[in-house]
Amino acid sequence: MLRHAGAGHATIWVETSEPCEVSVLDCSQRTFEVEGHHFALVEVTGLPQEGNTPYEVRLDGARHWPPGDSWDWPSSCIRTVADDHDLTVSFGSCRCSYPNRPPYTLTKDEDDDGREHDALRALALRMRDQEPEEWPDLLLMLGDQVYADEIPPATREWIEQRRDFDIPPGDTIANFQEYCRLYFDAWTDPAMRWLLSTVPTAMIFDDHDVIDDWNTSRDWVDMIRAKGWWDDRIVGGFMSYWCFQHLGNLSPDDRADDEIYHQVLAAEGDAGPIVREFAFRADREVDGTRWSYKRDIGRTRLIMMDSRGGRVLTPGQRSMVDEDEWECIVEWTKGDFDHLLIGTSLPVFLANGTHFLEAWNEAICDGAWGKTASRVGEKIRQGLDLEHWAAFRDSQRRLEGLLEDVASGRHGEGTAPGSTVLMSGDVHHAYLSEVHFASNGGLAPVYQAVCSPFRNPLDSREQRAMRAAMSGFGARLGRFLARAARVDLGPLTWGIDEGPWFDNQIAHLDLARGKSVFRIEKALGAGDEDPHLEEVCSRRLA
Numbered sequence: 001m002l003r004h005a006g007a008g009h010a011t012i013w014v015e016t017s018e019p020c021e022v023s024v025l026d027c028s029q030r031t032f033e034v035e036g037h038h039f040a041l042v043e044v045t046g047l048p049q050e051g052n053t054p055y056e057v058r059l060d061g062a063r064h065w066p067p068g069d070s071w072d073w074p075s076s077c078i079r080t081v082a083d084d085h086d087l088t089v090s091f092g093s094c095r096c097s098y099p100n101r102p103p104y105t106l107t108k109d110e111d112d113d114g115r116e117h118d119a120l121r122a123l124a125l126r127m128r129d130q131e132p133e134e135w136p137d138l139l140l141m142l143g144d145q146v147y148a149d150e151i152p153p154a155t156r157e158w159i160e161q162r163r164d165f166d167i168p169p170g171d172t173i174a175n176f177q178e179y180c181r182l183y184f185d186a187w188t189d190p191a192m193r194w195l196l197s198t199v200p201t202a203m204i205f206d207d208h209d210v211i212d213d214w215n216t217s218r219d220w221v222d223m224i225r226a227k228g229w230w231d232d233r234i235v236g237g238f239m240s241y242w243c244f245q246h247l248g249n250l251s252p253d254d255r256a257d258d259e260i261y262h263q264v265l266a267a268e269g270d271a272g273p274i275v276r277e278f279a280f281r282a283d284r285e286v287d288g289t290r291w292s293y294k295r296d297i298g299r300t301r302l303i304m305m306d307s308r309g310g311r312v313l314t315p316g317q318r319s320m321v322d323e324d325e326w327e328c329i330v331e332w333t334k335g336d337f338d339h340l341l342i343g344t345s346l347p348v349f350l351a352n353g354t355h356f357l358e359a360w361n362e363a364i365c366d367g368a369w370g371k372t373a374s375r376v377g378e379k380i381r382q383g384l385d386l387e388h389w390a391a392f393r394d395s396q397r398r399l400e401g402l403l404e405d406v407a408s409g410r411h412g413e414g415t416a417p418g419s420t421v422l423m424s425g426d427v428h429h430a431y432l433s434e435v436h437f438a439s440n441g442g443l444a445p446v447y448q449a450v451c452s453p454f455r456n457p458l459d460s461r462e463q464r465a466m467r468a469a470m471s472g473f474g475a476r477l478g479r480f481l482a483r484a485a486r487v488d489l490g491p492l493t494w495g496i497d498e499g500p501w502f503d504n505q506i507a508h509l510d511l512a513r514g515k516s517v518f519r520i521e522k523a524l525g526a527g528d529e530d531p532h533l534e535e536v537c538s539r540r541l542a
Contacts (some may be wrong), residue, residue: 007049011252209237356390
């Protein structure tokens, strides 16, 4: 997988079946082992500042990628871009790795196993017939890269041969080894393998990477930790995320500063105990673990915020991230760049009805209507998944203040980026919202762009419920409840300017100096056909 591409350098992530020396373009790295699985991150240097460089992967000197003469995809390329290069950043979230054939390519209304066509597969099929200059420069995968609680048939069959599904956690992922198999199914379809070997990726986890409603509240955490199978599940989730996603997210400089990575590379033999201990601490302690990170691509700054794994869940003091992580995020927004992209798996600005319902619920859980209502509010919070940014109101208000400072040019270098775009997924529909501040004059534009799913659409009943929450009545009801609980609604306003769309889909931002364009494409195709993408929206942002 091509994980990171910078000015004249890149990082290639590789998993192998046994220990070996991994070489890419005369640069090499020895694999490290985590409980029988072998990984390497090869830092490729000496690349041109801008251009396309085909590459192969060799293991102990023998070519293993591309895989053989029957491989009918183009050469994998490392694409580097100069500061003045126009960019296309593609993004989305939520991808079930079901087979690409009926009944899995049917709708959920047609078949319970239907998930329709994979938007990422459709993107890869289109790219196969394009020139490299037309490919995206970066792919953001904004959560639920794998579904630990909705496993594909091949993973299910593999697990079923090893343990009894009648024993908890049943037909869901139980441990690190099962997670590794889940990633294998998610990323080894030929189209997906080629796509991930060619387009740099930046990822962040969300709840289904571990379990539905992960870290909803302190009561939820107390409940789940009482289950005998939970420790193996959460430790396996963090271990696999560290191996398969997190390490490749980091720039070479940031990875060089990663203490756990150094310990793993220095270990003799299996480094599993090191990673396992780290994973357990990451679940039990918020301090000392940072999953958020930044990247620069050309003159665009990307900040990926963890809005799931590092939450502070103390009632009355809830926060999406701890103080140290927030200080890093604030510092990262300083700089002279053309565009600022902030990725977070959960949307900051929901449809007004849902947004203010979540703000009301947080106030109720914190005692605005008394202890009895607080207990009822907690049940509602867990039952309706009311745990987005609006249900962490202090964090949202802090982020709103930071966005206004950035857009006004008062922050950092004293110049505002041409546009600031919050990029999110999670909600299984896509939309675009422009954020309006009370001090509207002279501010650079700020948008919320949401795209979900890559592949896991809602059925018609679920879509109707979403549309009801987005209706005028839903907005009025949400505002009434929030005000009744004395929630400060704040000075910002927004609406659904484009959308919603409920397809399997992928979004794009086309970026140039002083220019930003948002596009949405949906995946189409009959059940037994290869899919294609069709544009449903194009909107100039700056």
